[in-house]
Amino acid sequence: MEKYNPQEIEPKWQKIWDEQKIFEVAEITDKKKFFGLIEFPYPSGDGLHTGHLRSNTAMDIICRKRRMQGYNVLYPIGFDAFGLPTENYAIKKKIKPQEATEKNIATFTKQLKEAGFSFDWGRSFSTTDEDYYKWTQWIFVQMFKAGLAEKKKETINWCTSCKIGLANEEVVNGVCERCGGEVIKKVKEQWVLKITKYADRLIEDLDKVDYLERIKMQQINWIGKSEGATVKFPISKIQDTNKSQITNTNNQYYLEVFTTRPDTLFGATFMVVAPEHSLIQNYESGIMNYGEVKEYVEQAKKKSDLERTDLNKEKTGVELKGIKAINPVNAKEIPIFVADYVMMGYGTGAIMAVPAHDERDYEFAKKYNLEIVEVIKGGDVSKEAFAEIESGEMVNSEFLNGLKPNEAIEKMIEWLEEPRHHEGAGHESIGKRQIQYKLHDWIFSRQRYWGEPIPMVYCEKCGWQTVPEKDLPVVLPNIDDYLPTDEGDSPLAKKEEWVKTNCPVCGGEAKRETDVMPNWAGSNWYFIRYTDPKNDKMMVDPKKAKYWLPVDWYNGGMEHTTLHLLYSRFVWKFLYDICAVPKECGVEPYAKRTAHGMILGEGGVKMSKSRGNVINPDEYVKKYGADTLRVYEMFMGPFDLPIAWEDKSVNGVYRFLNRVWNLQTKLKSQNSKVKIESQNPKLTTLLHQTIKKVGDDIEEMKFNTAVAQMMILLNELEKQEEISVAYYSLFIILLLPFAPHLAEELWQTLGHKESIMKEKWPEYDPNLIKAEKFELVVQVNGKVRERILVPVQISETEVRDLVMKNEKVVKWLESKEPKKMIYIKGKLLSIVV
């Protein structure tokens, strides 16, 4: 027998699988389908990393098992290749992004094939392929036509280092998520997608899917739905007798706020507006201390978001002297402040402050000595704010007195919504019920080069027009100077002959949009395209979509469970609404979503180039083979938790596979007819337990214990004088999804002509997983005192008799009479004396 030599057998089998196109899936069959999905990789210059392998191996195991269970399995792969990392990499290396992408995809392809994943390579594509992004642009056109895409002036987050606008989601702790660079506010015309219109559905439909609970929570928190009311506070017109009239340039007579606590309206003793609030500009001449206010506003602007949102800092603010707000419930005049603890980006950018029942307002009121009016009894407002909503009773609140806060909220909203005469505004309601989301509309423009051109044309006469569908794709021109500009225009703007075009409506002169789409655009819908990747007539053939979609199981990293998941769910819902995907597919794109834990470097620290602790899979494939790497990544620890790489343990897995290989020496000479049942019953039990455990564990992604169970079986098999081909075959089949090359080679060695993958996934016999005897545990007063081997069928009386005769037990009873005996069948007998 030759030695286990993965370096030889792995390339051999990869070649055979590739040539036979064994994983290329039939279009539509009568078989039940299974669509397993992993996040397609971003082909960076660094090559494949251990995290890709962890996710891909897990789904590979599941898909291989499904195939053996008789499913028609789609396990596709592609590349998410547009975007900043490649562009920046290309700039650094002084090459074109096209070149970098091509090279990186080649590397990734080679690495992925070397890992033995059962991908359907026949369906592979890159988001940068023209016949793919044609449809990415087509989706944008549909969104525009549906009124969900709009170009508008937005205060955006501008990364000064990437020279690019960022979505709110891409700003983390006040800095650029990607490069950590400084983020400033900049007003720019931007394309936005109105994801907020789908906010409710994105929350509600989570009930219909099987996601990890924490993923659902993340989605819900991100959308951040709050229910409450808006309330208009009139601004009192004349304060300062020296000034005859307050100039109000925009006829703004109200300060409108959003509150989740309309019940506390009688306790509103001052107002606060964000530094960016238009009220300040509008009442410039009415604000007596305008200079002071202006200075505060300027200071606030200079602060980064990080500084402004630092919870530990003391709240600051300046009163707008000369104007007052009138609390509409009691007509009291209350002061207005500007303070940077109120954010322009949420609600109306202004709040009514109820210091008695809100911690932040309380702190502010204490500092500036403002009135604190208790309107809910139950706390001690001389000491701290009482923010409870479940308990307490309304006081000092006229028509709300005596109610519970929850009831008061409803009553107050009713009161606010009643139309009534209102000074300066005629006949309308003071406020109304309002739902507010933290989720913002999604800024979809990027002022860079390496992305899908936004397929829009601007005509002076006709306004924004979509590029006609027959002219799609708008091909990204191959330009030499693709460096970003400091002014924040896309490099495409420099290519005049490309920009200049004709208006699709009037035929007159027009200009192309020069911004490109963000990275998310291509990854929003790639899984749909896998079901029909070559279609040049439509995004997807409804028949094919109907057969394959939704995705049955989607696994990926925790880092993509908020943004990518939310965005792609939104796009799916839109495509569902316009019938671009058939109704039969359902309202959610992914039936099940799981996430793997990150692999950390040795010692539990994050892997990074700067630390120099990045594990390169290639080295391990070279040294141990892909099978060892696969099994190790599954065995290293619980799949969903982060885990540190441990070089020494890789060796342990290599030993395991070698022992499986060497087990061949114990094979009975070609005696495959031997019936399993006739063998050693203990071993038979263990074999069936292993079939059950490995099968069940794969479904629950408990790969570590599945491998452990196979090791237990191997240990037992090794103890035998000789083993039957039947036993060995079953063992290899169980191992196949984990170590496919090894399993295939051993299968062939056993004399099979067909691939092991044609075998059925084994089923266990429920009668055989039970052992004939078990170890009965005897406890005296809760302590284990004896273990006796007894037959499974033993009755309770027999157990009692047996135990009471047992010397050791008798000794522990110290001739006392047992008070109580508890018998747990098949487990233990507990005696209390």
Next chain:
RNA sequence: GCCCAGGUGGCGGAACUGGUAGACGCACAGGACUUAAAAUCCUGCGACUUCGGUCAUGCGGGUUCGAUUCCCGCCCUGGGCACCA
């Protein structure tokens, strides 16, 4: 601050629905083979012990015949959100 995980030997981690804590692997120690080493195989491996046992699953209580598992109160670690009105 809020939400979600989690805390078990020297290490990664097992443990069904309250029923033998430490499976499996790593590391380590001893032995076999070898001129020797590597590899491989065998044995041992939570702590203490007067060798009868006793104590042990972050800490302190509780429920129970019995708690890693359930309840109450703390401490710590990781992740997410964060002046969201």
